[in-house]
Amino acid sequence: MNVLTDLIQWLTAPEQWSGPDGIPARTVQHLWYSLLAAAIAIVIALPIGIGVGHARRGGLLAINLTNLGRAIPSLGIIILVFTLVGYGVVPIEVALVAIAVPPIVTNSFIGMRSVDPEVREAAQGMGMTGWQLLGRVELPIAMPLVMAGIRTSTVQVVATATLAAYVGLGGLGRYLFDGLPQRDLSQVLGGAVLVAVLSLLTELVLGRVQALVVSKGLAQQSAEAAVGAKVQKAA
Amino acid sequence: MTDGPPTLLAAELVRWSWIGDHADDIRDALLQHLELTGLSVLAGTLLAFPMALTAVRWPRLYAPILGFTGALFTIPSIALFILLIPFTGLQIWTALIGLTIYTLLILVRNMVEGLRGVDRDVRESAQAMGYTPARQLFQVELPLALPVIIAGLRIATVTTIGLVTVTALIGWGGLGQLFITGFTLDFTTPLVVGIVLSALLAFSADLLLVGLQRGLTPWARTRGS
Numbered sequence: 001m002n003v004l005t006d007l008i009q010w011l012t013a014p015e016q017w018s019g020p021d022g023i024p025a026r027t028v029q030h031l032w033y034s035l036l037a038a039a040i041a042i043v044i045a046l047p048i049g050i051g052v053g054h055a056r057r058g059g060l061l062a063i064n065l066t067n068l069g070r071a072i073p074s075l076g077i078i079i080l081v082f083t084l085v086g087y088g089v090v091p092i093e094v095a096l097v098a099i100a101v102p103p104i105v106t107n108s109f110i111g112m113r114s115v116d117p118e119v120r121e122a123a124q125g126m127g128m129t130g131w132q133l134l135g136r137v138e139l140p141i142a143m144p145l146v147m148a149g150i151r152t153s154t155v156q157v158v159a160t161a162t163l164a165a166y167v168g169l170g171g172l173g174r175y176l177f178d179g180l181p182q183r184d185l186s187q188v189l190g191g192a193v194l195v196a197v198l199s200l201l202t203e204l205v206l207g208r209v210q211a212l213v214v215s216k217g218l219a220q221q222s223a224e225a226a227v228g229a230k231v232q233k234a235a
Numbered sequence: 236m237t238d239g240p241p242t243l244l245a246a247e248l249v250r251w252s253w254i255g256d257h258a259d260d261i262r263d264a265l266l267q268h269l270e271l272t273g274l275s276v277l278a279g280t281l282l283a284f285p286m287a288l289t290a291v292r293w294p295r296l297y298a299p300i301l302g303f304t305g306a307l308f309t310i311p312s313i314a315l316f317i318l319l320i321p322f323t324g325l326q327i328w329t330a331l332i333g334l335t336i337y338t339l340l341i342l343v344r345n346m347v348e349g350l351r352g353v354d355r356d357v358r359e360s361a362q363a364m365g366y367t368p369a370r371q372l373f374q375v376e377l378p379l380a381l382p383v384i385i386a387g388l389r390i391a392t393v394t395t396i397g398l399v400t401v402t403a404l405i406g407w408g409g410l411g412q413l414f415i416t417g418f419t420l421d422f423t424t425p426l427v428v429g430i431v432l433s434a435l436l437a438f439s440a441d442l443l444l445v446g447l448q449r450g451l452t453p454w455a456r457t458r459g460s
Contacts, residue, residue: 071437073400080426159311192314
């Protein structure tokens with residue numbers, strides 16, 4: 001198959017692996033956009049999800065937020081913000097944070113709410129304060145779902161960061177948006193393969209992180225949470 | 236700006252006269268959005284149903300089916316649409332195949348969970364009453380599984396409505412075309428129109444499916460679900 005050999009040739013060419021247009025540099029840019037957005041989203045979303053879950057109020061909104069999030073057209077948001085504020089990381093970060101916040105809020109809320117009321121009462125009966133209850137009981141129990149939310153969002157962010165190149169930034173999307181008008185199919189396909197691989201690697205790495213931060217006694221529950229976690233499709 | 240609405244911010248974002256002048260384009264984009272969404276969800280449902288039945292009949296096949304559709308689901312959509320181009324070109328098929336693939340995981344999973352959730356006693360009663368397997372499936376199990384199946388349809392539909400805009404990058408896109416127009420003209424009105432309409436479309440489709448579920452499962456209403 002010609003397409004395949006061209007693709008392999010493109011991926012293995014030495015010039016692809018060095019310099020400012022090389023795969024390593026583009027991957028670093030891609031990860032920078034993604035991790036910045038994921039970090040901002042965590043800072044915004046975790047206090048909301050955990051706070052609402054701890055207070056046991058406002059649940060309907062927290063649960064439906066993820067479904068609302070699915071309707072966000074990230075390409076439209078990026079171009080709109082680009083048109084308003086101009087070139088820079090702001091447009092891509094606004095869009096990425098917007099898609100990353102809902103799953104983190106929803107999952108951390110569901111995780112907090114899943115804490116057995118008897119367990120909470122037992123902790124209060126032992127004289128724990130609200131903060132102790134939160135830090136020593138609720139959060140460890142909610143951790144599998146909190147992590148599932150962060151994982152879903154981050155994978156989605158890595159996939160969507162491809163759109164940064166549409167408004168002139170770097171990242172792996174460059175290969176797609178440079179190659180498409182030039183009809184350079186191997187460059188386009190190479191870029192697509194790289195984005196897909198980076199997304200899958202992100203998923204795998206965060207799976208490992210999840211296994212590390214989740215209490216061993218909850219490992220079984222964690223596996224179930226991973227299966228039951230709200231799925232969300234990335235751009 | 237003389238033709239703007241009362242507030243300054245809205246005047247900067249939306250020029251109403253442009254909307255009036257381009258009503259036909261907006262309508263065509265909306266119709267294409269509906270067409271792409273409807274065809275993909277329909278094709279996804281037709282494909283997912285036999286897969287779900289297979290998984291229910293032979294539980295050992297459930298994990299591989301979920302794994303396969305899950306792996307497809309993880310491929311970033313821009314990457315998938317572009318990976319399909321060598322095989323299908325810039326035709327509508329490229330958009331439809333990509334969009335359909337993404338509905339499979341959600342639909343299969345909810346169909347299987349719904350069918351598995353049917354009470355064992357109910358199934359045995361149907362057998363004892365002499366229902367054939369096909370009649371049992373269509374008259375007993377499917378209606379009872381409907382709330383979970385429609386929950387899956389809702390997620391798949393809303394997700395697809397969002398994804399359709401991405402197909403603008405390969406020459407389709409429905410309302411996503413308005414994003415390209417806005418970008419090319421450096422003009423916010425088509426962008427706002429596209430974003431608002433696709434969000435409204437997702438919201439209305441979701442409400443419509445909730446209504447469909449209530450209509451099809453009258454017995455569920457009295458239980459407060």
